[in-house]
Amino acid sequence: MHTKLLIMTEALRRLFIVSESLSRILKRDKPKADIVENMTRSFFKGSDTDEAVITIKPNTMTRSQAQNRLYWMIIEQIRKETYNSKDAIHDHCREEFLEIQTETVCNKERTVLKSTTELNTKEMGEYIDDVIVFAETDLGIKLQLPDDWRELIS
Numbered sequence: 001m002h003t004k005l006l007i008m009t010e011a012l013r014r015l016f017i018v019s020e021s022l023s024r025i026l027k028r029d030k031p032k033a034d035i036v037e038n039m040t041r042s043f044f045k046g047s048d049t050d051e052a053v054i055t056i057k058p059n060t061m062t063r064s065q066a067q068n069r070l071y072w073m074i075i076e077q078i079r080k081e082t083y084n085s086k087d088a089i090h091d092h093c094r095e096e097f098l099e100i101q102t103e104t105v106c107n108k109e110r111t112v113l114k115s116t117t118e119l120n121t122k123e124m125g126e127y128i129d130d131v132i133v134f135a136e137t138d139l140g141i142k143l144q145l146p147d148d149w150r151e152l153i154s
Contacts, residue, residue, distance in 0.1 A: 063116060063124035067152050071116065071128050074135060074143060081141045097130040125153035 036054070043052055063071075078089050091113065098114040119127060132153075135141045 063119050064121055064152070067121065067124045067128060068116075070146065070149060070152050071124070071131070074128070074131055074145075077143055078135050078139065078141060081139065093127075093131050093134065096134065097127055129153045 040052070040054075072086075075086050075089050075093075078084075079086050082089065084092075094113040094116070095111075098116075098119075101112045101114070102109050103112050104110070116124065116127065132143060132145075135143055
């Protein structure tokens with residue numbers, strides 16, 4: 001019984017390691033050699049395998065948590081200045097700056113606003129930039145932004 005459990009545990013461990021993958025966002029204008037080298041070392045250190053596959057693809061990850069925090073911080077500042085609700089400001093910005101679709105629901109045309117949860121990091125960065133320009137230019141609000149805000153939208 002004990003031997004079977006050890007064999008099963010080892011099989012599960014190998015299954016986990018084989019299916020485990022590492023991912024990292026690489027930026028066009030940033031050094032990459034050290035990142036790839038370190039990720040390769042980490043992978044082989046935690047694995048019994050002799051080979052690995054490296055795949056590079058466009059970043060289609062959804063918005064980051066940091067981007068989401070920045071966005072809602074901006075929406076809160078606009079709310080305080082305009083006395084509108086967060087939901088109203090959020091809907092207004094989505095309507096102004098994101099793709100709008102119409103769908104027929106029960107024989108009636110309905111406007112469907114794209115959710116920010118569907119945006120990848122690049123799209124979310126562009127959207128936040130649009131919201132910043134709107135707040136500062138159209139509304140005349142001087143936003144208090146964190147020092148790293150430009151990194152979050154680029």
